Amino acid sequence: MSDVRPFGLWERILAVRYLRAKRKEGGVTLVSWISFIGILLAVATLIIVMSVMNGFRTELIGRMIGFNGDAYVNGPAINGANREPLLQRIRALPGVTQALPVLEAQALVVGPEQVSGAYVRGITPADLNATRIIATNIKDGSLKGFGEGEDGGDIIVVGSGLAQAAGVHVGDSLTLMSPNGPSTAFGSTPQRKAYTVGAIFTVGMSAYDSSFVYMPLSQAQLFFGRDASVDMVQVDLANADNIDHMRSLITHAAGPAAIVTDWRDRNHSFFTALQVERSVMRLILMLIVGIAVMNIISGLVMLVKNKGRDIAILRTMGASQGSVLRVFFMCGAMIGASATFAGLLIGALFCTFIDQIQTALEAITHTTLFGSDVYFLSKIPARIEWSEVAIVVAWSLLMSFVATLPPAWRASRLDPVEALRYE
Numbered sequence: 001m002s003d004v005r006p007f008g009l010w011e012r013i014l015a016v017r018y019l020r021a022k023r024k025e026g027g028v029t030l031v032s033w034i035s036f037i038g039i040l041l042a043v044a045t046l047i048i049v050m051s052v053m054n055g056f057r058t059e060l061i062g063r064m065i066g067f068n069g070d071a072y073v074n075g076p077a078i079n080g081a082n083r084e085p086l087l088q089r090i091r092a093l094p095g096v097t098q099a100l101p102v103l104e105a106q107a108l109v110v111g112p113e114q115v116s117g118a119y120v121r122g123i124t125p126a127d128l129n130a131t132r133i134i135a136t137n138i139k140d141g142s143l144k145g146f147g148e149g150e151d152g153g154d155i156i157v158v159g160s161g162l163a164q165a166a167g168v169h170v171g172d173s174l175t176l177m178s179p180n181g182p183s184t185a186f187g188s189t190p191q192r193k194a195y196t197v198g199a200i201f202t203v204g205m206s207a208y209d210s211s212f213v214y215m216p217l218s219q220a221q222l223f224f225g226r227d228a229s230v231d232m233v234q235v236d237l238a239n240a241d242n243i244d245h246m247r248s249l250i251t252h253a254a255g256p257a258a259i260v261t262d263w264r265d266r267n268h269s270f271f272t273a274l275q276v277e278r279s280v281m282r283l284i285l286m287l288i289v290g291i292a293v294m295n296i297i298s299g300l301v302m303l304v305k306n307k308g309r310d311i312a313i314l315r316t317m318g319a320s321q322g323s324v325l326r327v328f329f330m331c332g333a334m335i336g337a338s339a340t341f342a343g344l345l346i347g348a349l350f351c352t353f354i355d356q357i358q359t360a361l362e363a364i365t366h367t368t369l370f371g372s373d374v375y376f377l378s379k380i381p382a383r384i385e386w387s388e389v390a391i392v393v394a395w396s397l398l399m400s401f402v403a404t405l406p407p408a409w410r411a412s413r414l415d416p417v418e419a420l421r422y423e
Helices: 009-019 023-068 080-091 125-130 160-166 217-223 240-254 268-293 295-306 308-316 321-352 354-365 386-412 416-421
Strands: 071-074 096-110 115-123 138-141 155-159 173-178 191-201 212-216 232-237 259-262
Touching (some): 023 268, 023 295, 080 096, 096 125, 155 160, 160 191, 212 217, 240 259, 295 308, 295 321, 308 321, 308 416, 321 386
Parallel strands (some): 155 191
Antiparallel strands (some): 071 232, 138 191
């Protein structure tokens, strides 16, 4: 043996030769192809599923935070003469992009085609124009005229799902009813008023598009009998991931009479369930990768059995047990490595062109594969996290290498005399 270095040239050539198909060894080749395809599909599936779940999480958090804000200030400090100084202190904090007083209440929406419940959010015209998720997603109409007129005027902004269900368009009249109207000597009186739809927005989440109405703050205070009070001060940050540091700054700026919470408190159970589901799904799919890799053992066991005579000849020619082990280790490792990187390529391409794939499948099947009323989003999101992909690739390679060791070890321990006795 001229090349005795570990994983030397002759060992690599022999490993590649053993993997080539021969008619009499078709069974070994078939099992090798099954192993290759199984690992490829398992790796690609793991990458696709985890990328889609990452996309879901990113889209949901982004839209929920964009619609509802990053932090919220409640308590007696947000009403009365203390509100404006409080807003100025919070707006002066580095990292705060917006701090706005918000009134939120429930009302009955009466349209030409349907009567349904809705959340009415009272907000100033300047703050609504500064809310990017609304201002940049106006489907029809415009925010011009919102807040103009006596007590804020009668123009409202409606979600696309709610407008469609109620059967109204821009310029139509939409009646709102509230059980909590102005206070009288006999208590609160129900309030009913017709408003003009000035704009229709679509943020891409049916939970918001089908249930929210924006109303000028002063008009909402009058309609719901709130005088000059609001329900909270919503705070938007430049970086939502910096919420821990910013929450302490906002708490200090708001003062001891204020209660500060953030988006994690409002949606704790939802995002905890999402994280648990993501972790469990990752574990299940990684086990599937492990199961697919086990096919390598079957293929190598058959290969070792068919190559018993060759192993014996190699041993008599001076090949060491380590050389034989490395030859068959490389046979299995090449199957696992090539399948892993092929699965990585297919998974990455699928995630990159997932929108086109969804569109093509919907055109072929004439069905909606991803209904926004069921999945909250209007299209399948996919976000590849390369650190997670690296873990998937490393796991697949590790399992492939481990799976090759038992049959390779068995081949290296084969006795040349026993192997040649019946030849």
